[in-house]
Amino acid sequence: MADSRTTRSEGLGASSPAPAVTRAAAVLEALADSPSGRLTLSDLSRELGIPKSSTSNLLLALEEARLITRQGADFALGRKLVELGAAYLSRLDEVQEFYKYCEQAPTLSGETVRIAMLDGDHVIYLARYEGHPAVRLTSNIGDKMPVSLCSVGKALVAQLHDHDIEAMFPDGMELPTMTANSLRTAEQLKAQIATIRKQGFAFEDEESTVGVVCLAVPVPTHGAHGPSLGLSVTALKATYSEEQGALMVKELKELARSLGNPMG
Amino acid sequence: MADSRTTRSEGLGASSPAPAVTRAAAVLEALADSPSGRLTLSDLSRELGIPKSSTSNLLLALEEARLITRQGADFALGRKLVELGAAYLSRLDEVQEFYKYCEQAPTLSGETVRIAMLDGDHVIYLARYEGHPAVRLTSNIGDKMPVSLCSVGKALVAQLHDHDIEAMFPDGMELPTMTANSLRTAEQLKAQIATIRKQGFAFEDEESTVGVVCLAVPVPTHGAHGPSLGLSVTALKATYSEEQGALMVKELKELARSLGNPMG
DNA sequence: AATCGGTGTTCAATCTACTGAACAATACCC
DNA sequence: GGGTATTGTTCAGTAGATTGAACACCGATT
Numbered sequence: 001m002a003d004s005r006t007t008r009s010e011g012l013g014a015s016s017p018a019p020a021v022t023r024a025a026a027v028l029e030a031l032a033d034s035p036s037g038r039l040t041l042s043d044l045s046r047e048l049g050i051p052k053s054s055t056s057n058l059l060l061a062l063e064e065a066r067l068i069t070r071q072g073a074d075f076a077l078g079r080k081l082v083e084l085g086a087a088y089l090s091r092l093d094e095v096q097e098f099y100k101y102c103e104q105a106p107t108l109s110g111e112t113v114r115i116a117m118l119d120g121d122h123v124i125y126l127a128r129y130e131g132h133p134a135v136r137l138t139s140n141i142g143d144k145m146p147v148s149l150c151s152v153g154k155a156l157v158a159q160l161h162d163h164d165i166e167a168m169f170p171d172g173m174e175l176p177t178m179t180a181n182s183l184r185t186a187e188q189l190k191a192q193i194a195t196i197r198k199q200g201f202a203f204e205d206e207e208s209t210v211g212v213v214c215l216a217v218p219v220p221t222h223g224a225h226g227p228s229l230g231l232s233v234t235a236l237k238a239t240y241s242e243e244q245g246a247l248m249v250k251e252l253k254e255l256a257r258s259l260g261n262p263m264g
Numbered sequence: 265m266a267d268s269r270t271t272r273s274e275g276l277g278a279s280s281p282a283p284a285v286t287r288a289a290a291v292l293e294a295l296a297d298s299p300s301g302r303l304t305l306s307d308l309s310r311e312l313g314i315p316k317s318s319t320s321n322l323l324l325a326l327e328e329a330r331l332i333t334r335q336g337a338d339f340a341l342g343r344k345l346v347e348l349g350a351a352y353l354s355r356l357d358e359v360q361e362f363y364k365y366c367e368q369a370p371t372l373s374g375e376t377v378r379i380a381m382l383d384g385d386h387v388i389y390l391a392r393y394e395g396h397p398a399v400r401l402t403s404n405i406g407d408k409m410p411v412s413l414c415s416v417g418k419a420l421v422a423q424l425h426d427h428d429i430e431a432m433f434p435d436g437m438e439l440p441t442m443t444a445n446s447l448r449t450a451e452q453l454k455a456q457i458a459t460i461r462k463q464g465f466a467f468e469d470e471e472s473t474v475g476v477v478c479l480a481v482p483v484p485t486h487g488a489h490g491p492s493l494g495l496s497v498t499a500l501k502a503t504y505s506e507e508q509g510a511l512m513v514k515e516l517k518e519l520a521r522s523l524g525n526p527m528g
Numbered sequence: 529a530a531t532c533g534g535t536g537t538t539c540a541a542t543c544t545a546c547t548g549a550a551c552a553a554t555a556c557c558c
Numbered sequence: 559g560g561g562t563a564t565t566g567t568t569c570a571g572t573a574g575a576t577t578g579a580a581c582a583c584c585g586a587t588t
Contacts, residue, residue, distance in 0.1 A: 016328060017321035018575075020284035020545080025329030025344075032351035041566065051547060056566070057281035064280060065289030066383075073565085077352040079383050079491065080289075082390070085349025086406020087296035088341040119330075119343050126346070141405070142350020227343060282545075284575080305536060318576055320536070337535080 023050055024058050028067065031077050040074040085142065094219070094229060094259050095127045101255045102129035107247045108255075112234045117227045118156040121147055121168050126229075148175040148183050151204035151216035152230040157189075158196040159218045159228060165190065181206045201249045206237060213237045215245055217252045220260035231256055287314055288322050292331065295341050304338040349406065358483070358493060358523050359391045365519045366393035371511045372519075376498045381491045382420040385411055385432050390493075412439040412447050415468035415480035416494040421453075422460040423482045423492060429454065445470045465513045470501060477501045479509055481516045484524035495520055 016022040026048050031039055039047070045055040059075055062068045066080040089095060098115045102108050110131040116123045122144045147153030148169075157165060169175075169186035176182075183189050196202045204214035216232035233248045280286040290312050295303055303311070309319040323339055326332040330344040353359055362379045366372050374395040380387045386408045411417030412433075421429055433439075433450035440446075447453050460466045468478035480496035497512045 016325045018284050018288070018325035020282045020575085021288045021322060021325035022329060024282070024285045024288065025326075025331060028348055029344075032348050037351070037355040042564080052566075053548075053568085054546060057546080058285060061280050061282035061285035062289075065286060067289060076355065077348060079352070079381060079388060080293075081345065081348045081352050082388055082406050083349075083383070083408060084292055084296050084341060084345045085347075086388075086404060087301065088343065088345050089406065090404060091301040091340065117343060119347070124343060124346055140350060140354060142346050142353070144347060284545085306534080315577055316536075317538085317578070321576080 020058065020061075023048065023054075024062055024067075027055075027058055027062065028077065028081075031068065031075065038071060038074045038076045044075070089126060092126065097259060098127055098231075098255070099129060101258065102131070105251045105255070107244070108233065108251045111248065113252075114152070114232050114234070116150075116152040116156075116230050116232065118147070118153075118230070119144070119227075123147055123150060123153040123156065123230070145208070146176050148189050149178055149208045150232070151202040151214035152232040154189070154192060154196055154204070155202035155216040155218045155232075156228055156230045158193045158202065159221075165193065178208050179206055179210050183207065200253065203245075211237050213240050215249055215252065217249065217256050219256045229259065231259075284322065284325075287312065287318075288326055288331075291319075291322055291326065292341065292345075295332065295339065302335060302338045302340050308339070353390060356390065361523060362391055362495075362519070363393060365522065366395070369515045369519070371508070372497065372515045375512065377516075378416070378496050378498070380416040380420075380494050380496065382411070382417075382494070383408070383491075387411055387414060387417040387420065387494070409472070410440050412453050413442055413472045414496070415466040415478035416496040418453070418456060418460055418468070419466035419480040419482045419496075420492050420494045422457045422466065423485075429457065442472050443470055443474050447471065464517065467509075475501050477504050479513055479516065481513065481520050483520045493523065495523075 027044055030044060030047055031037060041052065041055055041059060044050070044059070045052045048055070050058070059068065063070060063075075063078070066078045068075050068078045095115065098113075102113050108129075108131070112131060113129045114125050115127050116125045123146075125141055125143050125145070127141060145153060147157050157168070160168075169189055171186055173186040175184055175186065175189065177184060183192065192202070200217065202214075202216045204216070206212060208214075212234060213236075214232050214234050216230055219229040219231065221228050231252050233252060235244075235248075291308055294308060294311055295301060305316065305319055305323060308314070308323070309316045312319070314322070323332065327334060327339075327342070330342045332339050332342045359379065362377075366377050372393075372395070376395060377393040378389050379391050380389045387410075389405055389407050389409070391405060409417060411421050421432070424432075433453055435450055437450040439448055439450065439453065441448060447456065456466075464481065466478075466480045468480070470476060472478075476498060477500075478496050478498050480494055483493040483495065485492050495516050497516060499508075499512075
């Protein structure tokens, strides 16, 4: 498999056609994942296994591009990333339509609704509509969440092919947990996926936050391109009823159908 | 000046310590600036003056890092950028505090308030609080705006040193315009800046959108690091009154003061 | 059909960006 | 205060990324 000439392979994945770019991306990711969001040259060099001198060069170039900023001794993500992220979102017509629909929907207009996107084995929240600010979520746009811990995540993986699911969650795999109700094993997740496929929506019962339930549906992908999107409603378990849930699922599905059709 | 050995210098700025990174950043920017958000390899190669084969390598590396996505024949910005942008914003405690304050402020809680950041000669909107969804702004988080066209922009440049302002807006410079009321020359802008410095807030009278007025104040920068932030309220000219404006400015200033103090 | 303008991909030679060790400059601690 | 362990920067040699021409491909035109 491995070519005998390609001896260079350590730390970062296999050789890239433009290693400097791959490494620069790794720098950005390291900064994003760092708790404080600030790392020094040496930190990065050590963590990523890149020689100091090379790291220095990368940082200089990244700073010039405003993708990172110098803050005294250490480095942090730069403002240009906000711009680029926003540029990405502004191209997603679905987000605009999402807002419009939520505002005029009979039931959803009063709820907290979110639109999310599958990204590997995580979910990214793209936009949030807040009907009644009484139940304000602490999560923000752009936040990541493991798929097994939220209804949107489960709704989205349920759409994947079985062999992809198997690759992502092999039998016996332990899942990250946040509450006592969180799914703990890949088997549990796959059992739920079967149910989700039958019902056409996913349910989350205090699996990420105690006292909170979620409903989610996938947006049918219209064609090959584009990421898979999902919609979710969040409600307090205390005030949640099955009848209300049925209404919300109905509206979520309607919105999903309309988002799936390029015509709107 | 130019070293005889450094003959390579065309298209992109001077030589960089890691050219591949600089070029990759240029690719991202080109995609963000492109109206459709989608460009082909040849498009990028031509536009940026990078050989096709090199561009291909860059794109492959960027794709592997999920910073861009392949969409059939052409390329678009990738989801990782949303993540990175969000990571940047999540580190700005100011945004969290901004939301909290708006919710409980007597006057502002009913208005459309935004927090923005100076980025060169533009302003980037970081977050938006919407008190009454009746007047929903079309602008999104992350959007850019020339400083001369919005109140926050003017409030933020007013904080800069005179020589920086002079460098950014030399006498005789023509400014971009969007309505009949937009400032047209650097002189007009500098005259307003003098007023803004006296009053401590900036006013915008239908300069970017007909029928809409804005008020803005700068957030005092607490120390050397960190970007300069600004706050603005948007109102309909039809329903705007000077008394209401005075109240809003008072609350904006209070919020700005609290954001400026690291203690909250 | 056959041509043409366009796309993206391949490959070996060259020029250059990366490396690593030695350097200076700072913070730390006994 | 001197020693120690950091930090980031410098520099010349080499490993290797970049290059451009030639390639194969597709979809329009004529």
